[in-house]
Amino acid sequence: MDFGPYLLLALMEGTVMAAVLALTAVGLSLVFGVMRVVNVAHGEFLMLGAVLAWFVTHYVPGPPVVGFAVALVVCPLIVGGIAALSDTLILKRLNYDPEATIVATIGLSYIFQQAALSFYGPDARPVEAPFNLRIQFPWFGYSGYKIAVVLAAIVILLAIWLLMTRTRAGLIMRATQLDRDTARAFGINVDRVYAAVFALGAGLAAIAAVLIVPIQQAHYLMGHDPLLLSFIVVIIGGLGSLRGTLLAAVVIGLSDGVISVFFSPTLAKILATLLVAMVLVFRPQGLFGAKP
């Protein structure tokens, strides 16, 4: 293949990557933004979503598209429920102390990994795509499903944006983010908002997981890389800023896709993690953060 088409292919792979990453990272960013919680178990929520998607598609009869549709609804709900429970039972009792919550979410991530290992096993298993469509370009054919993933991600992110800016629920979340004590004084049930936001963040990771399993298999350790990449995206985008997170997801996703095609993916990751560390040290508001 010539360089031009090769680059196009890399860019398309990068776009798929960016779309899924944006979903995952927006979930992490939402949780950090509203609750000021660094959720180390976020990658495990994604993993749980993927593993659950395998169970759902495996046991729901009928054509793949039915099982997939069920998984797309059920998995985020279950994962969101687990997250809400974790918040109420654990994080709330720690008063959201930053250091204690990080230790607690590390503990949670081990427990989730063990749960997946015990009930699902150590193997990586594929989930069949809901449809098989190959779009033929002049130089290569491309999976129609991957393009559908990008479109789905855009629709969901738009929905999140509408939720945050145009609805009462979004208003309540933003009010809580600004000042939780004042929000409480105005009669907002902050505990419920926190549980809901934690569930929403985890649910977004689960949706990303369901979308990605037909491309990448479900495995009990698969949460590690998405967690790291989401961290990178959220930090470079500016902690807690949704717009910055989205922008960073696109940049990181695309460049990771392109760099991984042309160079060693390990080197790309080394550079990305070092970049994140340097951003936090020298530009804590993020590369795209507005305020100095």
Place this chain on the structure above:
Amino acid sequence: MAAIILSARGLTKHYDGLKAVENVDFDLKAGQIHALIGPNGAGKTTFVSLLSGRIPPSAGTITFDGEDITQLPAHTRVARGIAYTFQITSIYANLPVFDNVALAIQRKGTKHLHSDTMAALARVGLETRADQIAGTLAYGHQRLLEIAMGLSMNPKLLILDEPTQGLANAEIEAFNALVRAVTPQTTVLLIEHNMDVVMDLADQITVLNFGETLSSGTPAEIRADPAVQTAYLGG
């Protein structure tokens, strides 16, 4: 005429357009007790925070002991002899009383840390409570501990931010005696709301209002100043 130990020129601090301290010129004579008064929000704490280096100024210069210290970080200024006691009591609440004062003394370097620390505690009458956890002291004793930490550094300049707040009358008497005893070796800059303490102790008074110097002079001059009376004393 005593030497000037600290002077500020054009000292200014703005927060997002809010003028907390505006273009203040200020001189502190060595060995004196200088009181800083003014209504709430006049910028007194901001002003001494600029002097001690806790916050950087927007403009202006500070000279201490003949050297420009405007760019020095707070801990270096402390090492040069500017001690600061907090308005809101800031002690090591989880550590014993002894360690609180030992931390203040050991930094200067001493061969007799234990006896020096006990002596510093005895100065404020806390020597019998050396092993008690500082956070469990009564409020008045916590204030005294805070002052002991400041005094025990043997500073050239001691900045006391509302030291008598919450103290009982008997404790205030003892405090006054304590402060008088450290002068003239130590210069004292005192933010104080209690006018009796100010009139009792101060050699010089500066009145701040809306971040600017309203008036400066001896207690008698300040009492007689009509501008001060309108803005503050008689209101």
Place this chain on the structure above:
Amino acid sequence: MTRALALHIAVLAALFAAQYLLPPYHHTNIARIMVLAVFAMGYNIAFGYTGLLSLGHALFFAAGLYTTGLGIELWGLSAAPALALGLIAGGAIAAATGVLALRTGGVSFMIVTLMFAQAGYLTILYFGQYTRGDEGFVITRAARSIGPIDLSADTPRYLTALALFSVALLINLALTKSRLGRAMIGMRENEERSRMLGYNPFRIKLIALVISGLYAGAAGAAYSVLFGYVGASFAAIQYSILPLLYVLLGGAGTTLGPFLGALLMFYLIDISSGYTTAHLFVVGAALLVLVLFAPKGILGWVRDKGAKWLP
């Protein structure tokens, strides 16, 4: 001799006696626990005493482990200088990390240390042709000796681990009684107050982190020679969490807490593996229980219950 010193010497004596009293099965275990406890002690100096919650200490452990391991295998050094280099590497990497990471604080500090450690881990994988990546490499038995003493044999290995542990523990004890130790605790308790007493927070924290890194480096270096295996899993995030877990369990800011935590956690997993293979669950549940119900750990609790002299 104070009560504290007597207690520490008693612990060391008990460990010396353990090799004659316990069946051989435990000798390797306890040697390993002592080396890991040195790592955790280093972690405790940063976290327990100075209040620096790092999520990247695997980097310092791995610096010691790989410097010594590669020193022997690639550059043909003998064990003694390789060990010394490993110790220095731990301190040097901690210094480099600290100079950058200590410009931040709190959550940012945790993430920056996490990212540096991750970059270190990936670097080990990237240079797989030398480090053999995840698979790791074994250090030749012949190279694992100092002079005539074969450190891969049971008794010398146990005694070497005990010697390292003793030195580390006694230095730790001396540190807590020293002015530097008090300044470190002051930084943990009230940084702003310390600053206004004339302490440079950056300097105190950097010193604490370098000491911490020297401990971790020494532990890593000893691990490679005593147990003869060097692999990338020692640089992974799990090995940053492990000392945190030990310290939380035993008691943060206590000299014996890291050892007690390592000992209990090691045998908790060892015994539980007789009933279940769910190691990850044991670790995860332990973290949750500690942070929810016993944030001060075992010795922290004992200290609160009256043993105020416990260092």
